[in-house]
Amino acid sequence: MTKLLSALLAFGLMAMPLQAAMAQDKTESAAASAGAASKDAGQDAAAEGHAELPHFPLKEPPELSWSFAGPFGHWDLGQLQRGLKVYKEVCSACHSMRLVAFRNLKALGYSDDQVKAFAAQYTVKDGPNGDGEMFDRPGIPSDYFPSPFPNHEAAAAANNGAAPPDFSLLAKARAAERGFPTFLFDLVTQYQQGGPDYIHALITGYGQTPPKSVEHLIQDGTYYNPYFMSGPALAMPPPLSDGQVEYTDGTPQTVDQYARDVAAFMMWAAEPHLAERKATGFVTMIFLIVFAGLLFAVKRRVWANTPH
Template sequence: MRKLLPALLAAGLAFAPLSFAQAQDGQGPTENTASEEAAAGQDASAEAAEEGHAETPHYPLRHPEQLNWSFAGPFGHWDVAQLQRGLKVYKEVCSACHGMRLVAFRNLEALGYSEAQVKAFAAEYTVQDGPNGDGEMFERPGIPSDYFPSPFPNTAAAAAANGGAAPPDLSLIAKARAVERGFPTFVFDLGTQYQEAGPDYIHALLTGYDQEPPQAIAESLQPGTYYNPYFISGPALAMPPPIGDDQVEYPDGSPQTVDQYSRDVAAFMMWAAEPHLAERKATGFVVMIFLVVFAGLLFAVKRRVWAGTAH
């Protein structure tokens, strides 16, 4: 047995190179053919790219402009007047198609409204409640503890009324829709506390409907869609231009333009998505100051305690 094992091992080593060579010979034509086809495909792709037929578009086609917001930076704060104008734009324009199911009427007191004003504002909406004593649902005027109702009874009804696509809820839209800024910009964003990509996108989208599409894109647009180079999911979207100049009246005398409307409603959407943003930044600044002072005190105590100890 001891002599048989070395003999089998030697025979295997002897025939292994021959088997490997035969396997290579058998697979050679297939591999060469695959390599030639891959090379041909790459050449064809390169030629198509040179002709402009194989370029893969990346959306959005244009990146939103970085705007100046009052809530930007580590010392950001809310512009209450702007938020009130944004609420007005949402109520008179956006609420016809979009809901805000995560924002309660009582939260509007943070925008400078009194309790009586919030009650009057909530009463303008009709809210479904129930069941009652007979087991049926009923409708009643809204109260401060209610949330902004959806304009449609359900998602299917919303999609049916809007060409098959249900309008998104706007409660968290300012945090959910943000264009990636890429490297190395996002590295600097850590120091500047930049988190306004969502409002920048909302403003760019609302003001980007007047752009003319390139010829290649214009030929591929689906009927019933509207070209917008700032749309994050494609070259066009089904939502028509939602607002125009002088559509919403501002009692404070602010410009009644699409640009101003877009800025105001984008700021309001940011507040709706993160209402405690300004307080969080103020708390964070105090915490950083405390940590710096505390580190200095620890260093001074360490020097004091170990001053007489030989190192």
């Protein structure tokens, strides 16, 4: 009897690893089946357009040629004046530019009288007067571009719940990410045109057919734009159309040209001393190179007769 119990106990001990291995195989098989089912479900969801949110913008803004690009960049005053015209006649109906004063427009090639006449076209709220009341008056060169709305809430209410951003610094604040290794080359080429490239791409990016993967993300009352940074669509309708703004210098009156001009103007508004800063930096680098050469020559002269 004792031998029989010992044999049964030994058989049980031998069978336990086998049962554990069989259970593990069943678990792994079930997990693999669940993983395959989940993958198939994910593929089905992606096919139906309900997959994980894509990365925005859906398309990278193309790099354009700008006069202010590179270490020797300069402002094209004619382009800046056209961009100001586009802003005044189209963009200023929704977008403010509260950090730019009318007197700053002298840098665009306008005379004092022209700046005064331009400022007088705007109505500025001032006060209080002797009776403690605010009043409206024509603008003067020291005034800043007035906002088309009295406050942020009024701007949002008039634009389908989305308040239009201020244009003063937008060209420096908006730029699509440039991944590795592109951003390393940007340090050498001094690429600073990400904002204007993005603005131009956004203005000209309307009217394209959205892919199925983002169709369900586009809400009613919004407009698909693959260059938009915050989603597949935005509340702003296409702001420009061919022939909308009249140019008197013979420049083509197309959406592409309007977008280039207003983007350049916005870059100037965000950094009006860009060209001067680049010129100063170039002169400084030349000075440092010459100064380093003189220091090296003096060092060799001073220590020439010193034994080493």
